């Protein structure tokens with residue numbers, strides 16, 4: 001995977017998405033899964049917070065491509081992954097947000113282990129908000145990222161066969177992510 005050029009960043013970092021399943025952790029108001037459904041035929045998103053889950057369940061009730069799941073990603077992600085035989089594009093974004101504190105725990109490491117374990121050679125793992133790695137943000141949105149460092153995440157990905165890692169402080173999908181996104185492929 002070559003270094004992405006700015007003009008290429010309006011599309012997801014996958015060539016042909018037609019046999020992919022998109023799985024997001026942390027649905028919130030559904031902005032990213034809504035964009036993802038324009039290119040991925042099957043989309044799942046997992047949301048812990050009752051209010052945001054109900055909002056997204058109602059928002060996507062009639063949507064032919066999007067299913068929203070209620071609960072912790074640590075529990076639901078392995079169940080979903082077990083059911084998918086084709087390639088998955090993971091968008092890992094479960095953590096505290098305004099109106100949705102997560103009690104300090106960021107489930108990224110558990111999610112990463114599950115994603116790596118899926119084992120399809122075309123799986124893609126995208127992680128949002130890498131700016132938070134290694135930080136204690138408990139005074140902001142309730143998150144403790146101290147144990148989640150860039151070294152640890154890159155090490156897990158590399159050891160899991162995802163040695164092709166890009167960092168995109170730019171546009172992915174049709175959302176601008178000033179927050180830092182990393183995308184890993186095998």
Ligand SMILES: C[S@@+](CC[C@H](N)C(=O)[O-])C[C@H]1O[C@@H](n2cnc3c(N)ncnc32)[C@H](O)[C@@H]1O
Pocket residue numbers: 024025026027028029030031032033046047048049052071072073074093094095096097100101102107
């Ligand atoms: C930053 S927001 C997600 C934004 C969304 N992915 C987007 O791009 O529009 C993070 C969401 O993760 C949810 N969350 C936090 N911990 C979670 C967990 N363990 N499992 C599932 N969702 C979680 C929060 O309730 C919050 O709504």
